[in-house]
Amino acid sequence: MDLPTLTEVRLPASRADLALSATVVPLGGGTWLYSEPQPHLTGLVDLTALGWTPWERRDDGGLSIAATCTIAQLVAIPHEWAAAPLFRRCAESLLQSFKVWRTATVGGNIATALAAGAMIALGAALDAELVIWTPDGGERRQRVEDFVLAQRATTALPGEVVRSIELAPGPLSAVTGFRRISLAALGRAGTVVIGRRDADGGFVLCVTGGTVRPEVLRYAAPPAASALADDVGALTTWFTDAHGAADWRRAMSVRFAEELRQELGA
Ligand SMILES: Cc1cc2nc3c(=O)[nH]c(=O)nc-3n(C[C@H](O)[C@H](O)[C@H](O)COP(=O)(O)OP(=O)(O)OC[C@H]3O[C@@H](n4cnc5c(N)ncnc54)[C@H](O)[C@@H]3O)c2cc1C
Structure with a gap:
C-alpha cells in the first residue's frame, strides 16, 4: 500500500542518524507498516541499513x-539449545505468506504488539529481555512480557528503538511445550499457550493470542491441576474478535495448560 504522507524513507549509517520522533518511526521489514494506512507518519528510518x-x-x-x-533467519538458528524448537x-x-516470512523482523513483530504476535509469545515464554535504545543515546532493558501492554500498545516512547532480544541460558536450556488453536485451518491464533520446565524444576506457562497482552504464570514446581486451571481461568485479559470469543479462548487455554502440565512432567 502507498503511504502518501511520507516525505522521507531514510537509510541510517549509524545510530546518530536515527533522529526518530512521533511521526518518523523505525522501519523493520515493513510488512505491517505498508499493510494499512499510516496517516500520522511523515518518515521511516530503515533499520536494516x-x-x-x-x-x-x-x-x-x-x-x-x-x-x-527476520523470521526466516530466526528459524535457521542452529538448534544448540533445548528450547530452540520453540523458535x-x-x-x-x-x-503469513512466504514474503512475510522472509521480510518481517523479530523486533517489528514485538513492537507491533498484536495479540497474535508470535515473537511476543516466544519472548515472553523464554523471559526474553529487550535492549531498547533511547533517544538520548542511552539504553534501557525490559522483559517482553512487560513491554507489551495491550493490543497495539507498548511502553516504547517516541524515538525509542528495539535493538535486540536477549535470551539467557537458563530459559534457553528449558524443555518447552506448545499449543495453538485457530477457528480456521489457516486462521489467526485464537490462543497460543507455551509451557516451560526449567532445570531447577520451575514451571512457567505463557498465554498469548487469546489475551490482549502476554500473560506469564510462574511456579517453583508444576502446580496441581486445579490450581493451574484456576490461575489460567482467573486471567482477565481475554478478548473477543473475529478470530474467537473470549470464553472459548479461556476454555481452550485452560485445556492446553493442563495438557502442558502433564507433558512437562507434573
Ligand atoms: C499477510 C500478513 C499476515 C500477518 N500475520 C500476522 C500474525 O499472525 N501475527 C502478527 O503478530 N502479525 C501479523 N502480521 C503483521 C506483521 O506483518 C507482523 O507483525 C510482522 O512481524 C511485523 O514485522 P516488520 O518487521 O515487518 O514490522 P514493520 O512493518 O517494519 O513495523 C511494524 C511496527 O513496528 C515498529 N518497529 C519496527 N521495528 C522496530 C524496532 N526495532 N524498534 C521499535 N519499533 C520498531 C514500526 O515503526 C511499526 O510501528 C501479518 C502481516 C501480513 C501482511
Whole structure:
C-alpha cells in the first residue's frame, strides 16, 4: 500500500542518524507498516541499513537476536539449545505468506504488539529481555512480557528503538511445550499457550493470542491441576474478535495448560 504522507524513507549509517520522533518511526521489514494506512507518519528510518548481525551467541551461553533478524533467519538458528524448537513453532504460528516470512523482523513483530504476535509469545515464554535504545543515546532493558501492554500498545516512547532480544541460558536450556488453536485451518491464533520446565524444576506457562497482552504464570514446581486451571481461568485479559470469543479462548487455554502440565512432567 502507498503511504502518501511520507516525505522521507531514510537509510541510517549509524545510530546518530536515527533522529526518530512521533511521526518518523523505525522501519523493520515493513510488512505491517505498508499493510494499512499510516496517516500520522511523515518518515521511516530503515533499520536494516544498519547491518546488524541477525543473531550472536553470548559469552554466558545465551543468545542475542537483533531486532532486524527476520523470521526466516530466526528459524535457521542452529538448534544448540533445548528450547530452540520453540523458535519454529512460534514462527509458524504467524499467519503469513512466504514474503512475510522472509521480510518481517523479530523486533517489528514485538513492537507491533498484536495479540497474535508470535515473537511476543516466544519472548515472553523464554523471559526474553529487550535492549531498547533511547533517544538520548542511552539504553534501557525490559522483559517482553512487560513491554507489551495491550493490543497495539507498548511502553516504547517516541524515538525509542528495539535493538535486540536477549535470551539467557537458563530459559534457553528449558524443555518447552506448545499449543495453538485457530477457528480456521489457516486462521489467526485464537490462543497460543507455551509451557516451560526449567532445570531447577520451575514451571512457567505463557498465554498469548487469546489475551490482549502476554500473560506469564510462574511456579517453583508444576502446580496441581486445579490450581493451574484456576490461575489460567482467573486471567482477565481475554478478548473477543473475529478470530474467537473470549470464553472459548479461556476454555481452550485452560485445556492446553493442563495438557502442558502433564507433558512437562507434573
Ligand atoms: C499477510 C500478513 C499476515 C500477518 N500475520 C500476522 C500474525 O499472525 N501475527 C502478527 O503478530 N502479525 C501479523 N502480521 C503483521 C506483521 O506483518 C507482523 O507483525 C510482522 O512481524 C511485523 O514485522 P516488520 O518487521 O515487518 O514490522 P514493520 O512493518 O517494519 O513495523 C511494524 C511496527 O513496528 C515498529 N518497529 C519496527 N521495528 C522496530 C524496532 N526495532 N524498534 C521499535 N519499533 C520498531 C514500526 O515503526 C511499526 O510501528 C501479518 C502481516 C501480513 C501482511
